[in-house]
Amino acid sequence: MDVETLEEFGIAPGRVKENITARGIKLEGLLIGQRIRIGDAVLEVTKECEPCHQMDAIRRGLQEALRGRRGILCRVVEPGTIRRGDSIEIIRGQASRKREAPAENHAG
Numbered sequence: 001m002d003v004e005t006l007e008e009f010g011i012a013p014g015r016v017k018e019n020i021t022a023r024g025i026k027l028e029g030l031l032i033g034q035r036i037r038i039g040d041a042v043l044e045v046t047k048e049c050e051p052c053h054q055m056d057a058i059r060r061g062l063q064e065a066l067r068g069r070r071g072i073l074c075r076v077v078e079p080g081t082i083r084r085g086d087s088i089e090i091i092r093g094q095a096s097r098k099r100e101a102p103a104e105n106h107a108g
Contacts, residue, residue, distance in 0.1 A: 001049075001071035002027055009065065015058060016051075018071060025088055027072045035091040040080025042091070046073050 001018040002025060013021040020038065030036070034045045049070040055063035 005066070005069050009059075009062065011058065016055060016066075016070070020082065022088055028068060030072055030090075035077060036074070037089040037091060039082040039086035040078075041076060041082050042078035042080070043074035044077050046075050049073050 001016060001021055003013060003021050003023045006013055006016070006021065028048065030045045032045055032047060036043050036045070048068070049072055051063045051066040051070040053063060055066055055070075
């Protein structure tokens, strides 16, 4: 999930159970099949993350408000260490479904 969305809703990083909080990258713009490198790891986007009912436990109406903005789910292609502040590199030419692709940014 991106920190900009968290800040917009006044939610602390980690509160919505995201594993990685990114800054400066439109995660919803990544393509299914797109590969990204964060630190030593390579991940592949598998699908958009749909907000679940637990979002409404944080704040009433949050599940619906986060629809389309909850982030992405990925599978690990190459395991490795990811640290706070590591850059997020888009690996070009890997995506299978067309959507707009953002540039390199950072993990938090």
